[in-house]
Amino acid sequence: MTQRKKTKEEKKLVVTLIKRPSTEKLRQITFSMGLRKMNDKKTYPDRPEIRGMIFKVKHLLNVEEIGE
Secondary structure (H helix, E strand, O other), rough: OOOOOOOOOEEEEEEEEOOOOOOOHHHHHHHHHOOOOOOOOOEEEHHHHHHHHHHHHHHHEEEEEOOO
16 A cells, blocks of 8 residues: 655544444444544544545534644
């Protein structure tokens, strides 16, 4: 795999779990993102792999973009 170049200010995504995952697959995705309980917040860099996980469980999350 190739290394990503670091930019000065990379966008960040603040993700909040607002609903409980109903199936095991959705639970695994939210747990892998570090969202264990309701209203848990995590900050991630804006990358395609994070965006893909968010897309799978977008109905359970609240996503805010911060940065430039």
